[in-house]
Amino acid sequence: MIFRDLGQLLILFWRTLQALPLLWRHRRKVAEQFFEIGNASLLMVCILSLFIGGVLALETGPVMVERGLSNFLGGIVGLAVCRQLAPALMAVLIAGRIGSAMAAEIGSMAVYQEIDALRTMNINPTHYLVLPRLVAISIALPMLLIFADLVGWLGGAMVCATNQQIAIGFNSFFTNLREVVEVQDIVHGLIKSFAFAIAIGTVSCHQGLKTIGGPRGIGRSVTKAVVNSIIMILVLDYFLTHLLVQLEK
Amino acid sequence: MNAANHQSVRVEVRSLRKSFGDQEVLHGVSFNVEPGEIFVLMGPSGSGKSVLLKHIIGLEEPDAGEILIEGQPAHSAAVRDKFRMAMVFQSGALLNSLTVGENVGLYLAEHQLKSPAEIDRVVAEKLELVGLKGAEQKIPGELSGGMKKRVAIARALVIEPQLILYDEPTSELDPLMAITIGEEILSLKARTRATSIVVTHDRDLAFGVADRVALIAEGNILLVGTPAEVKKSTHPLIQKFLTADFKPKQEPT
Known part of the structure; x- marks a missing residue:
């Protein structure tokens, strides 16, 4: 069952890659999907990442201050946010917010024969439905990650500045952050986020396309899309981190 | 694409078998549809009519047997590229995220067969043909069942099909709309000479x-026969299907 699904996922991804030369023809649909993802997620991304940075500072700050390591707090928060927390948690958020919507929309089209109608018109559903969504999410998620990094760092800095146990000013927080966080750390997160976006888009579109059985079937597909996407994100996260760390050495 | 280069197609169904799980729904079905004719598949609900139609348009692949369109397997990509085929679904199957106009012009837009202005003109023309002039900006959710079916017919007309399939075109419609x-269906055949296959359990439509x-x-x-031959059949199941009529039971007095 798992291997069959994985096989189908890879085939769908491969067919979408093969359709990339048709991207210009579908540019309007890519733009529509891109703005939909951005509009639906930007505010939530900002709120979530503000609190991620804040909680991270709150958890680590007092311990580090106690051990005389307060000068490193900006770097710790900066690295953790951009290399791990923001990419993974933003991907989980997007899987729940956008992956579920993709699976529901395509699933509904499958149940109500809209996809059959496309096929009878010799319109390939992979080109018409999957390609624009996959390209849009692959661009949108890394872009959202940049916002998430910036707002996450801001959240960490705000907590450090306002919490009396930590009491580190904005300037010293960001000075240390600039010393520790390098461009390659941000790129590390962006690469992960791009891979997560592909996983979310492929899993969600695949679940949508194979939906059968009416409204209950749509509900099942949405649940599977979100759960499978999150599993894929976490598994990919481990292997990608391992690979990227090796490459950085 | 105009009426002059329309060449209707011949459809051959040979010993077609299809099962879903343990249940075989088509048991070796065979028949031919001649170019340009209107061929009606009639039968009770659940008899396998719609499944058969999905095989002909290439949405399902047979377990055994074959369907040939001008001698080529129906589910092959070559057939779809070579012949223009359209299907009017029972529900209309309009894309709910698009307007009526976008639905009708979808084939032309996606295959980049005409400029946007020409597509608008063709869409307006086809919508007028099915009595829905000016409905371009409506969304499918605003339409009645009959209007959705007529939009689906307009969408099929845009393809200028050589083979057109209708799945229960009059179900859920009032008698006037069914007429x-x-x-x-008749005027489309007269205009385009397309081969038509109609699946229905509506006896009036079938014989009409x-x-x-x-x-x-x-x-x-x-x-398989002409309407007159079918009406004369003495097969008990056919007679039962053709003569079944609703008669309320008499209350005992």
Whole structure:
């Protein structure tokens, strides 16, 4: 069952890659999907990442201050946010917010024969439905990650500045952050986020396309899309981190 | 694409078998549809009519047997590229995220066959043909069942099909709308000379539009013939299907 699904996922991804030369023809649909993802997620991304940075500072700050390591707090928060927390948690958020919507929309089209109608018109559903969504999410998620990094760092800095146990000013927080966080750390997160976006888009579109059985079937597909996407994100996260760390050495 | 270069196609169904799980729904069905004729597949609900139609348009692949369109397998990509085929689904199957105009012009837009201005003109023309002039900006959710079917017919017309399949075109429609749809099927044939296959359990529609009728029950073809031949059949199942009428039971006094 798992291997069959994985096989189908890879085939769908491969067919979408093969359709990339048709991207210009579908540019309007890519733009529509891109703005939909951005509009639906930007505010939530900002709120979530503000609190991620804040909680991270709150958890680590007092311990580090106690051990005389307060000068490193900006770097710790900066690295953790951009290399791990923001990419993974933003991907989980997007899987729940956008992956579920993709699976529901395509699933509904499958149940109500809209996809059959496309096929009878010799319109390939992979080109018409999957390609624009996959390209849009692959661009949108890394872009959202940049916002998430910036707002996450801001959240960490705000907590450090306002919490009396930590009491580190904005300037010293960001000075240390600039010393520790390098461009390659941000790129590390962006690469992960791009891979997560592909996983979310492929899993969600695949679940949508194979939906059968009416409204209950749509509900099942949405649940599977979100759960499978999150599993894929976490598994990919481990292997990608391992690979990227090796490459950085 | 105009009426002059329309060449209707011949459809051959040979010993077609299809099962879903343990249940075989088509038990070796065979028949031919001649170019340009209206062929009606009639039978009770659950007899395998719609499954058969999905095989002909290439949405399903047979377990055994074959369907040939001008001698080529129906589910092959070559057939779809070579022949223009369209299907009017029972529900209309309009894309709910698009407007009526976008639905009707979808084939032309996606295959980049005409400029946007020309597509608008063709869409307006086809919508007028099915009595929905000016409905371009409506969304499918705003339409009644009959209007959705007429939009689906307009969408099929845009393709200028050589083979057009109708799945229960009059189901859920009032009698007047059913007559309009029947007339539309006939006028489409007159205009385009396309081969038409109509699946229905509506006896009035079947005998009103058909050149030939096939009776299908429990996945078997019982009889193929002209409407007059079918009406004369003495097969008990066919007679039962053709003469069934609702008569309220008398209350005992």
